[in-house]
Amino acid sequence: MVDHHKHCPKCETPWEEKETITEYFTNLFEKEGIPDYAKKDDRGARFKGVVPVKKAATNVAQSYGCTPETPKHFGKDVVGVEMDRDRVEYWECQKCKVHIDRFTGLATDKFKKKKETVH
Numbered sequence: 001m002v003d004h005h006k007h008c009p010k011c012e013t014p015w016e017e018k019e020t021i022t023e024y025f026t027n028l029f030e031k032e033g034i035p036d037y038a039k040k041d042d043r044g045a046r047f048k049g050v051v052p053v054k055k056a057a058t059n060v061a062q063s064y065g066c067t068p069e070t071p072k073h074f075g076k077d078v079v080g081v082e083m084d085r086d087r088v089e090y091w092e093c094q095k096c097k098v099h100i101d102r103f104t105g106l107a108t109d110k111f112k113k114k115k116e117t118v119h
């Protein structure tokens with residue numbers, strides 16, 4: 001199963017930000033300060049004293065499953081297409097509009113056909 005593409009197989013547009021989610025929040029908090037929601041641990045207990053940016057960012061990133069061992073990146077220029085089972089089955093590239101089957105990793109023209117039938 002191909003669960004995740006790092007870039008569009010057709011037009012090569014990157015589908016991931018270069019920075020990890022931890023880096024994203026580190027930069028954000030350094031610029032804009034640490035929001036209240038980031039000053040609590042995963043059980044909702046507030047951190048005591050001055051919260052270091054790194055700690056807050058790491059904490060928030062963890063809720064996205066991004067840890068130093070399993071770095072994750074936010075997606076961009078791609079959207080997941082949910083079908084009737086309420087889960088993503090296709091990726092749609094926002095640049096070239098190709099649809100990629102999440103499970104086979106192959107391009108599909110299923111949506112094109114559908115649209116032509118409707119209109």
Ligand SMILES: [Zn+2]
Pocket residue numbers: 008009010011012013093094095096097098
């Ligand atoms: Zn593309």
